[in-house]
Amino acid sequence: MPNDYVTLKALTAELSDTLRGGRIDRVNLPAEREVALFLRAGHRNYTLLLSATGTTPHLRLTEEKLPNLPVAPTFCMVLRKHLTGGSVESVRLLNGDRIAAIEVRGKNELNDPVSLRLILEILGGGSNIVLTDGEGIVIDCMRRTFGETGRTAIPHRPYTYPQKRGIDLSDDAAVAEAASRPDFDLDAFVAGQLNGLAKESAAELIDLAKRQSLPEAARTFADLGQSALYQPCLLETQNGPAGFFAYPYRTMTEQGARFTPCRSLCEATEIFYAGRHAEAVRKQKVKPLLTELKRQQKRLARRLEENAIKRRECEKKDEILQQAEILKCNIHRMERGKSIIDCFDFYNNREIRLAVSPELSPKKNIEKYFKRYAKAKGAERYATAEREELATLSAYLASIAEAIENSATDAEFDEIGKELSALSSRGKNAVAPPSKKVRKEKKSPPLRLEADGYTVYLGRNNQQNEVVTFELASGGDVWLHAKDYHGAHAVIVTNGSMPSDRTIADVAALVAHFSGARHNSKAEVDYTFKKFVKRLDRPGLVRYTNQKTLLVVPSDSLLKAL
Numbered sequence: 001m002p003n004d005y006v007t008l009k010a011l012t013a014e015l016s017d018t019l020r021g022g023r024i025d026r027v028n029l030p031a032e033r034e035v036a037l038f039l040r041a042g043h044r045n046y047t048l049l050l051s052a053t054g055t056t057p058h059l060r061l062t063e064e065k066l067p068n069l070p071v072a073p074t075f076c077m078v079l080r081k082h083l084t085g086g087s088v089e090s091v092r093l094l095n096g097d098r099i100a101a102i103e104v105r106g107k108n109e110l111n112d113p114v115s116l117r118l119i120l121e122i123l124g125g126g127s128n129i130v131l132t133d134g135e136g137i138v139i140d141c142m143r144r145t146f147g148e149t150g151r152t153a154i155p156h157r158p159y160t161y162p163q164k165r166g167i168d169l170s171d172d173a174a175v176a177e178a179a180s181r182p183d184f185d186l187d188a189f190v191a192g193q194l195n196g197l198a199k200e201s202a203a204e205l206i207d208l209a210k211r212q213s214l215p216e217a218a219r220t221f222a223d224l225g226q227s228a229l230y231q232p233c234l235l236e237t238q239n240g241p242a243g244f245f246a247y248p249y250r251t252m253t254e255q256g257a258r259f260t261p262c263r264s265l266c267e268a269t270e271i272f273y274a275g276r277h278a279e280a281v282r283k284q285k286v287k288p289l290l291t292e293l294k295r296q297q298k299r300l301a302r303r304l305e306e307n308a309i310k311r312r313e314c315e316k317k318d319e320i321l322q323q324a325e326i327l328k329c330n331i332h333r334m335e336r337g338k339s340i341i342d343c344f345d346f347y348n349n350r351e352i353r354l355a356v357s358p359e360l361s362p363k364k365n366i367e368k369y370f371k372r373y374a375k376a377k378g379a380e381r382y383a384t385a386e387r388e389e390l391a392t393l394s395a396y397l398a399s400i401a402e403a404i405e406n407s408a409t410d411a412e413f414d415e416i417g418k419e420l421s422a423l424s425s426r427g428k429n430a431v432a433p434p435s436k437k438v439r440k441e442k443k444s445p446p447l448r449l450e451a452d453g454y455t456v457y458l459g460r461n462n463q464q465n466e467v468v469t470f471e472l473a474s475g476g477d478v479w480l481h482a483k484d485y486h487g488a489h490a491v492i493v494t495n496g497s498m499p500s501d502r503t504i505a506d507v508a509a510l511v512a513h514f515s516g517a518r519h520n521s522k523a524e525v526d527y528t529f530k531k532f533v534k535r536l537d538r539p540g541l542v543r544y545t546n547q548k549t550l551l552v553v554p555s556d557s558l559l560k561a562l
């Protein structure tokens with residue numbers, strides 16, 4: 001995807017035309033490394049999103065309903081102080097690089113007009129958002145750096161551009177001088193010495209330079225937004241949009257690439273980033289949950305290994321009991337002060353030698369053997385009970401892993417985080433019933449949809465599954481769950497009338513989609529009446545009986561039909 005200088009220059013030109021004169025009404029931070037400006041321009045409301053995330057740094061107008069951090073960071077408060085009420089004068093790129101600048105005219109504390117510049121550096125992992133005054137002095141920045149890559153970004157210091165190597169497209173003289181050299185190599189020059197080109201744009205520029213001259217092609221690419229080639233579009237693949245372009249590249253079209261025209265680059269970027277950006281933000285939220293889950297799984301693996309060792313040791317208890325009985329029957333051979341006793345093993349009709357404590361009497365030595373047996377027998381009961389508990393915990397962690405996959409909202413992620421925190425803080429007794437004195441926290445609601453006139457509830461994490469099964473469902477409602485997989489619980493509210501087989505199958509397909517069987521070609525889903533479902537000792541874990549099983553194709557078509 002050519003998220004490069006030539007494409008971004010055309011995009012910022014569009015943004016400048018659209019937002020020029022617009023008033024900034026509000027500033028929010030939807031995520032840790034993002035800024036959203038809410039503007040009013042040309043009798044319309046706009047949301048301009050500046051994203052400095054390491055995976056998808058970008059600039060776009062969006063119609064998404066963006067969340068807001070619950071506690072505004074200092075940088076957000078600084079932006080609100082300086083930008084709220086200001087008007088946008090222009091949007092442009094700086095220094096021939098992927099550095100977008102929003103020029104704002106605002107007012108200071110004395111109500112005097114001041115110039116401000118909000119800068120988005122679209123530089124991959126080094127992306128940043130910086131606010132400077134009219135003289136280029138940094139007021140504040142999202143990521144404060146000192147000496148990284150040879151430059152500093154901290155308040156009250158002059159803003160400096162990242163280092164560049166090579167020749168700018170707009171430098172006509174340098175491009176013409178290079179093209180006139182006897183040893184000039186077009187491919188090597190464009191790929192290695194021209195700044196601001198993604199690999200797709202570099203290949204396209206080479207193709208255009210072969211049909212024109214390099215200086216003419218470079219001038220065209222330096223200002224694609226004003227050229228006759230300009231036709232914003234999306235690169236389409238089977239998995240959806242794979243990139244946005246200033247025009248359908250000839251080199252890619254000849255190779256079978258399919259482009260869809262758009263009304264503007266702003267529209268193309270919104271379509272492209274809407275899903276991709278949401279997924280990138282989701283990954284950021286999921287990452288700490290997966291890290292903690294992995295830690296809990298490693299801890300569980302250690303406990304399972306220790307339990308297996310205990311159970312192997314306990315397998316010797318019968319042998320210890322036999323030795324105790326043999327020693328008891330050979331008490332007449334025991335002499336004080338001896339550490340080895342020759343005994344007749346009447347179990348196997350042979351002579352054996354048993355170790356004893358020379359300082360103890362024969363009676364005390366026999367009691368010691370019987371105590372070892374009693375201890376091993378008790379340890380076996382404990383190890384067996386612990387094994388069952390660890391098996392339940394393993395199933396619980398697997399259900400949390402599936403809940404992470406299914407969840408989409410901040411509230412759902414918060415609930416999963418609390419479950420994992422409880423496991424960390426309380427260990428095996430993590431899931432204790434809440435105290436009556438503790439105020440019940442509001443839970444994220446399960447999905448609610450209609451299927452052939454029946455209301456259906458579907459949970460996407462353990463807390464929602466608890467609500468669906470034990471708060472919203474009645475005994476005669478149909479309850480569904482993927483067989484042998486962790487995932488969603490669903491309930492069809494029957495209101496006394498049994499839903500059709502087709503309705504149950506449709507809901508079963510949705511349940512399979514929100515389970516570990518989602519990638520299977522077919523999946524088995526159990527269904528029964530809610531009255532046959534019993535709660536276990538951890539949220540989301542149940543036992544059910546009297547079930548029937550359907551074979552369905554996992555699908556979310558029922559959800560898409562809403």
